[in-house]
Amino acid sequence: MPETNIFTTIGLEHYLVLSAVIFSMGMAGVLLRRNLIVLLMSVELMLNAVNISFVAFSKYNNNIEGQIMVFFVMTIAAAEAAVGLALAVSIFKRFKEVNIRFFEHLKG
């Protein structure tokens, strides 16, 4: 039985395609959706798409730095989610809705 290495049968381009697809979904979500919660989720999607490509590159180049970078991205994603949700809560308290257009009130 030939050795089936998942990383040889599924090539780098598969990962990159997956990453690109998820990234585009996330980006479309950020650009088009109006709900702040959905927006935050879409940002998460984009970050995770990047993480996938980091890990894939790391494996294929035998370079650990890509995987280290993923931890940073996850940390930042957590921080960003905390701030974003706090904003969402305060927006909700003020307007009883979490629509992105209320952020326009922050305009000077």
Add this chain to the structure above:
Amino acid sequence: MSHEALIAILLLSPLVGFILNGVRFRSSNYILAGSIATGAVFVSFICSVMLMIDLINAPVDQRRLAANFFEWIAVGGFKVNAGFVVDQISSIMILIITGVGSLIHLFSIGYMHHDKGVTKYFAYLNLFIFNMLILVLGDSLLTMFVGWEGVGLCSYLLIGFWFSDSAKAAAGMKAFITNRIGDAAFIIGMFILFFSFGTLNMFELNALAPTTVEASWMGAATLGTLMLFIGATGKSAQVPLYVWLPDAMAGPTPVSALIHAATMVTAGVYMIVRLNPMFVAAPNTMMVIAIVGAVTAVMAATIGLTQFDIKKVLAYSTVSQLGYMFLAVGVGAFGAGMMHLMTHAFFKALMFLGSGSVIHAMHEEQDIRKMGGLKKYLPITHFTFLMGWLAIIGFPLFSGFFSKDEILWQAYASPRGSVFLWIAGVAGALLTAFYMTRLMALTFWGGSRVPKSVHPHESPAIMTIPLIILAILSVIGGFIGVPHVIGEYLGHIPNYWADWLDPLIRKLPETGAPHTAAEEWGLMATSVSLALISAFTAYRIYTNNKGTNEQIAKAFGPVYNFVNNKYFVDEAYFAGIINPLVKQSQNLWMYIDVNFIDKTTHVISDMTKGAGSLARSFQTGNMQQYAMYIGLGVVVVLTFVLMR
């Protein structure tokens, strides 16, 4: 008391009066305000008298009491102290200022009692006295200039005292602006003197003055003194800057007496006497001064012939008499100039206050055509005015006679004099006698032309007492300076005045043969008899003669009109200087400021604003739009990177 303390009290007393009245300027309590102000000036007068006594008791070479309060400016080699000096010249001035000033303050209590701004009025008067004292006591040109500007300010404030009348406010501004032209020249004169001699201290300047006369027009002494003299023409109302003084009569009458007759307008004469060694070194300047003085004396006197406002007549008379003083200092007769300054202060203050009494009696009427026969209603005013009249026309043995006669004699006999200056002086004396007699006749003598609705009444004692004191001074004031020829004849009366001033006056270099006493008697007789004939003619014409003015106007035709309109000098200034200046300023404003500078800045600001609003249109606040810009940016950059 030490003389420093005396000088300090002398200076500060009016300032304290100004502050006391100034802080309660809304009050209309005329007795309190008047008492404070008069008291303040009277304290100064006492100090002046005490200083004068000290000065007389001192030996001749130590007659100089200095008080150096503090160092005012010290920049490199340029040092000015707040130093004040009482010497032979300034002691006379402070006596006149505080003495006549006290009397005029006293008179004002009666004259201004119905005015709502009476406290403010007295505050201004005290401020004026303070500045005038700084002017005459300051030991450097710069300290003098502080007072010089200060009296100008007070003059402006008091001319425009009734500023709700726009004509009076305009008269104040006219005085201020005209004076400013002179002041600019005064400053230039200070620059020149400092540049050439390295000091502004007047005593040092006098010591440094060249002992040989300067023949050139461009020498430092000539140019510097000429500029100072232009400053004096502004302050002392000489041709060509005299136009403000007649208009200054818009102020309250005691102000005219104090500022525009007795004290401030004589500042120019004082300044020249103070710096006489410098002026003696500049014969060209002296010539200009003498000619300007003579021209002013005659020209103002002719205008005085045709005026009908009692104060305007006196104003032109003042300009004319100031011309005499400048004629005197211009021919080097500094003592005679100072003497006339003093006697003029007495009799002109007297006549202005007398006119104030008349105006008060006539319920603010100033037109002498509506007066006449006031003698029986105003006996005291009439009698004192009569004394002033005798003094100004130079009736023998009255004060004006001695001073004016000395000036006329010096105009002829001085090494810098000439027979033409004498003729101009006599012509002025003739005209003076005529217009003053005309004023007396139209106001006090002849039939009454007073409207039925007006009931003239004599003024209260508070107004007549100053008149009486000034009348006494006008009569006897001349005896301290009796010319030598008359003194010898009257029993060896020495000329105290000339002896007193002698140490500070630089002698003119003598030329030619000395003049004889016979010459002096002859010229004196000529001028006095001409003046008396002229006065008698005026008396005959104007007393009991209705319709005279029309007849005279008709007889002289266009000449009368020309003189009556003051030679159209104001109109000429407007046509020649003011209107072109305004026009050019408007053009500059229109073409340079509005159309160029403003437009340029507007274009720049519009561009900035346009760029700003363009950038602003991207800043919608819509975060998704921002995200899209980021996305588009990434696409563009990636495209660029990949396609390269």
